[in-house]
Amino acid sequence: MTQPSDSGWNFADLWETIAAQIPDALCQQQGDRQIDWASFNRRANGIAAALLAAPNAAEQDKVAQYLYNCPEYVESVFAAFKAGMAVVNTNYRYASDELVYLWDNGDVTTVVFHGAFVDQIEAVRARVPRITTWLWVDDGSGTCPEWATPYESAAAAGTDDNVSGPWGRSGDHLLLLYTGGTTGMPKGVMWRQDDLFGVLDANNRKRMPPEQDLDLVSQRVQRAGPRNMPSAPLMHGTxxxxxxxxxxxxxxxxxxxxxxxxxxxxxxxxxxxxxxxxxxxxxxxxxxxxxxxxxxxxxxxxxxxxxxxxxxxxxxxxxxxxxxxxxxxxxxxxxxxxxxxxxxxxxxxxxxxxxxxxxxxxxxxxxxxxxxxxxxxxxxxxxxxxxxxxxxxxxxxxxxxxxxxxxxxxxxxxxxxxxxxxxxxxxxxxxxxxRGSQCINTGGEKVYPEEVEEALKLHPSVADAAVVGLPDDKWGEAINALVELEHGAEFDEAALRQHVKDRLAAYKAPKHIVVIDTIGRAANGKLDYKALKAFAETH
The missing domain is CATH 3.40.50.12780 (ANL, N-terminal domain)
Known part of the structure; x- marks a missing residue:
């Protein structure tokens, strides 16, 4: 059995308490799969035990989730927190060099991954020698490679006895959220679990106290809570x-x-x-x-x-x-x-x-x-x-x-x-x-792409839009727009430019607008401005 953390809120302590209160209530589901709170806890115990059995396992070892949305995502996060380890999100759209940078920079030792990513991992595995544990999540795409361990085997071995590392748990333990932003390499934002709990709890009508109080959790959680669906990828903060x-x-x-x-x-x-x-x-x-x-x-x-x-x-x-x-x-x-x-x-x-x-x-x-x-x-x-x-x-x-x-x-x-x-x-x-990193300086005026993009997207013919600044002899930078049209819509550059002028100062209207098949917005809504700018330069 584990002892609760005495240094602030810890999600493992919290979720174990909830699992004990409402064991039969639904916790996760996807399609025909349904996992109640008791099973959520048991399966996370199994994965936590596997993490702790890894060679030279240590406090705050980094566990990466390389997964599409699925029950195993949050389950493996729970397991890492039980084991006193930190989690590292992984963008499943990354190419080889980006994966290597992320896992190397994040000091990752364990990766939980969907079978669909076996080829991507095979291409980089030799470049990330620090990673000693690979947990393969079966998604029907093939068999488990010899260098990995089936996730389900470890999860199924879990029991009701809660697992923790010899170092215990702490509100100081981390969740690392790597963010690509719009410039530079990904940066790992370090959230203490206690701070993350506090800032998320601020949205609740009944706030929890600053110090961890599991008895109060038991009193308040008496029945199943609301049913939520994160439509955005779990690999992003949203x-x-x-x-x-x-x-x-x-x-x-x-x-x-x-x-x-x-x-x-x-x-x-x-x-x-x-x-x-x-x-x-x-x-x-x-x-x-x-x-x-x-x-x-x-x-x-x-x-x-x-x-x-x-x-x-x-x-x-x-x-x-x-x-x-x-x-x-x-x-x-x-x-x-x-x-x-x-x-x-x-x-x-x-x-x-x-x-x-x-x-x-x-x-x-x-x-x-x-x-x-x-x-x-x-x-x-x-x-x-x-x-x-x-x-x-x-x-x-x-x-x-x-x-x-x-x-x-x-x-x-x-x-x-x-x-x-x-x-x-x-x-x-x-x-x-x-965001200042994308600010366009045109004729001495600062223009932020988002406000022009928003204006363009209000036009019925525009499905999505991106705005970039290109070098210009007269203006320093000229505002250029790329638009993805609604199906069947006709492109009228003059009408779109006037549409922007009707809503914003005239100097914010694009000097040039081009059509692109797809803006290519990432799952978290961000744009690859570097690639879009390169497209605009050649069209």
Whole structure:
């Protein structure tokens, strides 16, 4: 048996307590698979034991998840936390060099992977000698390679006796969330479990105390909690933190079976399992969902769905209004945050409130500051960066230089400033302008791609858009747009340019617009601006 942590909240202690309270309640499901809380705990014990049996296993060894969305993802996270180890997310779209960089930089010793990735691993395994344990998750794509161990064998060996390492557990134990951002190599954001618990718990109506109190957890979790579906990949913060948040209150997690987003599967799953809440990636998900609902308004019953949370990319008013037509009881939350800063600001839309895009209400620990640390005056039009204090990451893994740039001290308080630029309106709300790394300087004016992209996407012919700056003799940089058209739509460059001018200052309108087959937005909503810029330069 294990002893609870005395140094802050630890997810292993928390979930073991919940499993003891509601053992028969649903915890995870995918298709026909259903896993109750008791099984979730037993299987994680089996994997934790396998992790601890690895050669030279040590406290805070790094365990990487190289998986599509599936029950094994969160299960292996639970197992690592039980064993006192840290987890490392792995982008399953990475090529060989990126995988090697990530696993080497993250000091990974164990990888949990889907069978579909065997070839990718075979290509790099010799370059990552630190990794001694490979846990193969059967996805029907082939047999387990000789250098790996079947995940299911280890999970099935688990018992009800909770497993922990000889070093115990701690709220100081880490979750590493690698973020690609828009420039440079991936950076490993270090979240203490205690801090991550605190910042996620802030969204709950009944807050938990700062110190871990498992007796209080037992009192509060008496029955199954809400049914959640992280539509975004668990390999990104939006999906993973959404899942962790729901499990914190005894809820269940449903994973879709498809390996790319399908609006039809999304709606089928909500109806079949009575999903209460979900996370999406702005219009990248909302537009196809709305298109499917509009095409067949009587096909799906989505009345069980109460809350949709979006993070990572703009979610337009038009999409929100459309979703409300199909489910007037929806609460839609735009969450401004990043891997480095959770809960900076929100924008909530209901059928009563209405709501636009890009304007957010700041959280209690959030401010907009200038480069010299002053607060931006409301209504001044001055540009600043959104900063949040309180429970924030301790830095980037093995990168003190970049940590010092993002995590700074202002007025005696430590802030996380991940790079979101904004102005402050007279009413105190903030209007996002975008990330500074992509700012375009055209004729002495600063233009942020996101606001131009948002304007373009409001045109009915545009499915998605990207904006880049290209060198220009007259303007220094000229604004260029790439648009992905809706199926069957006609391209009218002049009309699109005027459409932007009708909504933004004229100098923000693209000087040149080209059509691209697909914008290629990643599953977390981010764009590969380097590749898009290269395309624009040749078209």
């Amino acid at each position: 999906g993973l933190f959404n899942a962790i948040s729901n499990l914190m209150i005894g809820g269940s997690i449903t994973s879709m079976q498809g390996r790319s987003f399908s609006a039809e599967e999304f709606l089928d799953t909500i109806e079949t399992f009575g999903i209460n809440s979900t996370s999406i990636v702005g219009d990248a998900f909302a537009k196809p969902i709305l298109k499917a609902l509009d095409a067949e308004p009587d096909r799906w019953d989505i009345s069980s769905l109460r809350v949709i949370v979006s993070s990572g990319v703009i979610w337009s008013k038009e999409s929100k209004d459309g979703l409300l037509r199909h489910n007037p009881r929806l609460i839609m939350v735009d969450a401004l945050g990043s891997s480095e800063a959770i809960g900076m600001a929100t924008n909530t839309t209901t059928s009563e409130s209405g709501g636009g895009t890009a304007k957010f209400e700041l959280g209690p620990n959030t401010r907009v500051v200038t480069e010299d640390g002053r607060d931006v005056e409301p209504g001044s039009g001055e540009l600043g960066q959104v900063a949040i204090r309180g429970r924030t990451p301790i830095g980037y893994y093995k990168d003190e230089e970049k940590s010092a740039k993002t995590f700074v001290t202002i007025d005696g308080h430590r802030y996380s400033i991940p790079g979101d630029f904004a102005t402050v309106e007279l009413d105190g709300t903030v209007s996002l302008k975008g």
